[in-house]
Amino acid sequence: MSQNSKTQLAFQYYQDKEYEKAAALFEELFNENNAQVYFTYTINCLTEIKDYQKAEKMINKQIRKNKHDLQNYIELGYLYKIQDKQEDAKEQFDFVLKNLPADKNIIIIIANAFLTKREYDYAKLTFEKGRKLIPFGFHLEMANVYAFQRMSQEMVDEYLDLIAEDQGQIEMVQNSLQSRMVGAFDENLKEIFKKSLIKRIQKESDTFIYSELLVWFYMQENDFGNAIIQAKALDRRRHEGGMRLVELGGIAFSNNMYKEAKDAYEYVLKSGKESPFYIEAELGYLEVIYQQVVVGQVTGQDEYIKVEELFLSAIDEFEGQPETIRLIKDLAHLQAFYLNKSEEAVKLLHKAIDNNHIDPAFKGGCKIELGDILLLRNEISDAILEYAQAAKMNDANELGDQAKYKRATLAFYTGNFPWAQAQLDVLKEGTSKLIANDAFQLSMLIKDNTGADTTQTALKYYARAEMFLQQNKDEDALKTLDTLELLYKTDGLIDDVLFLKARIYEKQKNLEKTIFYLDRIAKDYTSGLLGDDAIYKLAQIYDYQLENKDKAIEYYKKIIFDFPGSIYVTDSRKRFRFLRGDKDDKPE
Numbered sequence: 001m002s003q004n005s006k007t008q009l010a011f012q013y014y015q016d017k018e019y020e021k022a023a024a025l026f027e028e029l030f031n032e033n034n035a036q037v038y039f040t041y042t043i044n045c046l047t048e049i050k051d052y053q054k055a056e057k058m059i060n061k062q063i064r065k066n067k068h069d070l071q072n073y074i075e076l077g078y079l080y081k082i083q084d085k086q087e088d089a090k091e092q093f094d095f096v097l098k099n100l101p102a103d104k105n106i107i108i109i110i111a112n113a114f115l116t117k118r119e120y121d122y123a124k125l126t127f128e129k130g131r132k133l134i135p136f137g138f139h140l141e142m143a144n145v146y147a148f149q150r151m152s153q154e155m156v157d158e159y160l161d162l163i164a165e166d167q168g169q170i171e172m173v174q175n176s177l178q179s180r181m182v183g184a185f186d187e188n189l190k191e192i193f194k195k196s197l198i199k200r201i202q203k204e205s206d207t208f209i210y211s212e213l214l215v216w217f218y219m220q221e222n223d224f225g226n227a228i229i230q231a232k233a234l235d236r237r238r239h240e241g242g243m244r245l246v247e248l249g250g251i252a253f254s255n256n257m258y259k260e261a262k263d264a265y266e267y268v269l270k271s272g273k274e275s276p277f278y279i280e281a282e283l284g285y286l287e288v289i290y291q292q293v294v295v296g297q298v299t300g301q302d303e304y305i306k307v308e309e310l311f312l313s314a315i316d317e318f319e320g321q322p323e324t325i326r327l328i329k330d331l332a333h334l335q336a337f338y339l340n341k342s343e344e345a346v347k348l349l350h351k352a353i354d355n356n357h358i359d360p361a362f363k364g365g366c367k368i369e370l371g372d373i374l375l376l377r378n379e380i381s382d383a384i385l386e387y388a389q390a391a392k393m394n395d396a397n398e399l400g401d402q403a404k405y406k407r408a409t410l411a412f413y414t415g416n417f418p419w420a421q422a423q424l425d426v427l428k429e430g431t432s433k434l435i436a437n438d439a440f441q442l443s444m445l446i447k448d449n450t451g452a453d454t455t456q457t458a459l460k461y462y463a464r465a466e467m468f469l470q471q472n473k474d475e476d477a478l479k480t481l482d483t484l485e486l487l488y489k490t491d492g493l494i495d496d497v498l499f500l501k502a503r504i505y506e507k508q509k510n511l512e513k514t515i516f517y518l519d520r521i522a523k524d525y526t527s528g529l530l531g532d533d534a535i536y537k538l539a540q541i542y543d544y545q546l547e548n549k550d551k552a553i554e555y556y557k558k559i560i561f562d563f564p565g566s567i568y569v570t571d572s573r574k575r576f577r578f579l580r581g582d583k584d585d586k587p588e
Helices: 003-015 019-033 036-048 052-065 070-082 086-098 104-116 120-133 139-148 152-165 167-181 189-203 208-220 224-238 243-254 258-270 278-295 301-317 323-338 342-353 360-376 380-393 398-413 417-427 433-448 457-470 474-487 494-507 511-524 531-545 549-562 569-580
Strands: none
Touching (some): 036 070, 052 070, 070 086, 070 104, 086 120, 104 120, 104 139, 120 139, 139 167, 152 167, 167 189, 167 208, 189 208, 224 243, 224 258, 243 258, 243 278, 278 301, 278 323, 301 323, 323 342, 323 360, 360 457, 380 398, 398 457, 457 474, 457 494, 494 531, 511 531, 549 569
């Protein structure tokens, strides 16, 4: 039998707990090449079958061969300990400590040998003596020992001492702590870590690294408010010019924490235009405010006008600079759909589109927005042209799919169902999950309502209502839906009618009626295609607009457990965990 085959068989026997067979093979392998690993496994096997006499004989033989190999004394001490010969075991372990050399690598090897025998106190004593023998802290190694002992405070102290000596270790410390914070290591670890950091920050005011760790900790907890407070203090002390705050503002925004994002950006803006991050902060601030308009946190004509003035002021301030382009599309949407200034919006977009210095992606985005505004103005042919041009210049990316979807929906609005469905069926296989999902739902809507009803009257009513909504003709849309619901009470479109009504009332800030119609879908049509859409929308309303934490958790939880295949599962789990205040990947 070859050595490789013998080794594989020995380990297989060991894994199957056939220790006698494994011991014979490992001993044979050890005698052939004198490798320490085979010796260790031989002793392990003999220990398992309680052949202590042979194990002791082999260990003593190894000690006689090499009196300086301290690992063998640990093996002998452990053999005595499992036989309840505590004094003999202690004698061997103490001998190892007494004869520990001033060699970093050997110190680590000996401590790890103690760890494998679960002799945590001796592993700790090894590193403590090592600190006296050589100028090395062994902080990471000691933290590992304390982790085995579940001594969280001592472990945290070692990690903090480590980064005080070597700030390049901060990422490693963060990774180690994060894995233990999200697991079942110690429910008090987070609080211990936070208090330890704050204590050190107060005691050692010149040590920035602890403040950086505290910002990181708050970020892990999605506590953007405290993260930003700490980041401001750090920024003032280190004179960073707002770099950290801009970064935090962007992360807060991506997590829908608009208030906190604005706070971060405002701090940078107050420092004045001399800050190298001033432009980035202003653009981020405007992006936040615009999104607050979209989600309904900023409402009313007076507020919309204030937002418009901020955008116009920024565009004037950055005139001729590339940054201006980022603002135009959002301002045009605000003017057309919230301020009834579609003419100004169209001119603004044309000016951007005619700029030869902008890339196809942004130009395509402007054309899609222009198409939406032209649809609002009932200029259908021109809207189709803009969507088509946007799709052509972005044929191989997600923006192109968005333009194609817009064109397909416009065909749906105008009653060209066969052409719309053909385009939607292609988009169902698109790269964008959100567009693919929307295309699938609209395709199924057409398919389910163009079979038996050859006149497609009900579907035409619904499509017309959809178009009215896109044109800001809310009352016309509601009247059309009321007619449809009255004439086709048992039609398969009813859940779609209810969802469209909910969208209209949400747009009008009538949350009572919005919830009423969504709740009807959640109760009576939960198995339909719009079941998860309605429940997720309810979760978001209770979360962001009504700030009803318990109700939001209820609906997010329903998405997670009742709709495991939904595209909303990932976001629902994220918000569920945040609102519940934990990091558990399996909410229950």
